[in-house]
Amino acid sequence: MGTATIELGHAEREISTAELSGRIGEAGLAVVDVRPLPHFNGWRGAGEARGGHVPGAVALPAEWLSRLSDGDLQTFLADKGIAASAEVVVYGDGEDVSLFRDRLAEHVAAPVRSLVDGWPAWSADESLPVDRLPRYERLVHHGWLAELLAGGTPEAAPRGRFLLFHVNFGVPEEYADSHLPGALYLDTNVLESPRDWNRRSSEDLDAALRALGITSDTTVILYGRDTEGEANEKWPGRRAGQISAMRAALILTYAGVEDVRLLDGGYDAWVQGGHELETVPRVPHSVPSFGVDVPVRPEVIVDIGDAKRILADPDGAALVSVRTWNEHIGKVSGYNYIGPAGRIAGDVWGNCGTDAYHMQHYRNLDNTMRPYPEIAANWAEAGITPDKWVAFYCGTGWRASETWFYALLMGWSRIAVYDGGWWEWSRDPDANPIEAGEPADATA
Structure with a gap:
């Protein structure tokens, strides 16, 4: 009407x-x-x-x-x-x-x-x-990437060598089905351990990056392919392509890659932009040295000790839960491999989407990043501000990596992901305080 x-x-x-x-x-x-x-x-x-x-x-x-x-x-x-x-x-x-x-x-x-x-x-x-957006050049669009792949020199072009990666969790057949021209395949399993889904050791990361042909001064452009999937699938994370790309962005930044970029909207944005795909398998050329000692930026991933220090300073820091409301209040754990439900006592709810593998609260209807002033306004309303030491957490670090990347784009200086997340925290409730139920001052 x-x-x-x-x-x-x-x-x-x-x-x-x-x-x-x-x-x-x-x-x-x-x-x-x-x-x-x-x-x-x-x-x-x-x-x-x-x-x-x-x-x-x-x-x-x-x-x-x-x-x-x-x-x-x-x-x-x-x-x-x-x-x-x-x-x-x-x-x-x-x-x-x-x-x-x-x-x-x-x-x-x-x-x-x-x-x-x-x-x-x-x-x-x-x-x-x-x-x-202060670091807009890190969030590239399909037109920019098409010009770069065609041999052009678009605005904010890489200063030297660049590599493009199709990222997902253990689905090489998705890459084989079709990918962007020249893209290599990056399986997140080489960056994080399936034992606890935390980043791998410095030695393992150095070896993985060298095998992928990445050096610290390589411009790395990442994208994922989001497809429909349900949270009760055996491996639903395989459906969350863009989140996996941002998980890779976090770990590559942690390791020391200087210029990490993300294709906004990922594979879908490229296709909807009318660009061609390919099925030609691309094999990376390994390099003898990453160029620097891993990690260069250890501060972007914090562990449980720092998480507790953040919780102890609510005026100057925030541990932000990037989880659904039902996870936050303890109605569900959010994962088929995590039993306990609830939240870290003293955290701040940052929302996400419908389940552990979707981020609608931070995305537009075309799956691109939500306008950054809206994200910043929502965070400010929850007391999440750039003057604080902010660490994001979720179940095992994927959704938290997306919000970390957005805060990075906005120029926030002291931001991190609590890598252990709910998976680690909930395993020892005697040492790690847990809450459940609706907070007295909160609304869904």
């Missing part, structure tokens, strides 16, 4: 760059960026002097419109604070703005206007502020 709208004349349906720049942060004004999400994050589009977005803008790419029913769109507008605004300004690329503005006007009562000269004019004026 539509909403009664305020009719504007042609001139009133537009707003100038000068007017908008003077109204940034104004109460009741919603600014909506309908460009592709990579441009919102910081990548430059054609004709743009700078990537990024108008400070305070909400990301709602026009390409999502075809996926959203009227009901879904209304939910989006409410969740993003647009529905309750007094005025809406839309900016982006040409026809997308007109189409989006017209559809938006059917669902909000506020007047909807468009930025006259769009983002190119705003980005070209160095006096105007621009916000962006």
Whole structure:
């Protein structure tokens, strides 16, 4: 059902760059960026002097419109604070703005206007502020990768040698079925031990990286393939391709790889972008030396001692549970190989998705990373802020690795994953305090 709208004349349906720049942060004004999400994050589009977005803008790419029913769109507008605004300004690329503005006007009562000269004019004026994801270059998009694989030199191109990896947990047949051109296969089993799902020893990691042809100065680009699966399967983690890629990103960073990047949206984004796949098996060329001693960044993975130190300092630190609400309150353990249910006493709930192998709370409808201001706002509401020492945990480190990677992209400086997670903590409840049930001050 539509909403009664305020009719504007042609001139009133537009707003100038000068007017908008003077109204940034104004109460009741919603600014909506309908460009592709990579441009919102910081990548430059054609004709743009700078990537990024108008400070305070909400990301709602026009390409999502075809996926959203009227009901879904209304939910989006409410969740993003647009529905309750007094005025809406839309900016982006040409026809997308007109189409989006017209559809938006059917669902909000506020007047909807468009930025006259769009983002190119705003980005070209160095006096105007621009916000962006601080480390956006680590979250690459399919167009960028296609240009790189074709031999081009895209924005923020690797300075030297690069390798592309199709990542999953023990499913080489998925890689054999089809993968991105030139991609090698990376099985997470070479990075973590099936005994406890923690990272392997320094010696094992050094050997694994050398066998994969990775040195500390290699740019490593990772992606996974997400397919449908249920949590009660024998090995449901095999379905969580993008999470596995971020698990690899954490461990490679821990080991000492300087430039680790992730393809946003993974395999699906590449296919939906219209790019070709291949079935040619690629074999890595081993290297004699990783180049540095492993680990270079031991601080990005903490063990149980540090987890307890974090819990002892709630004002200056946070141990964040990246688990479902049912896991958090102890209704389920979340895993078919973990018996005890509950949570680490004193943790902070950071949410995740529907089960231990999905991250809908942190993803968009196209499986890309949720706009980072929304993630940061949700964290701030829970007391998870960049001034604190923050360690994320889940069952065995996979979901926690995804949130760690997002915090890394946002430029947070003291972030880690508690590798043992619920798997380790719950094995000794006498030494490790556990809680269950709904916290008195929490809502699901």
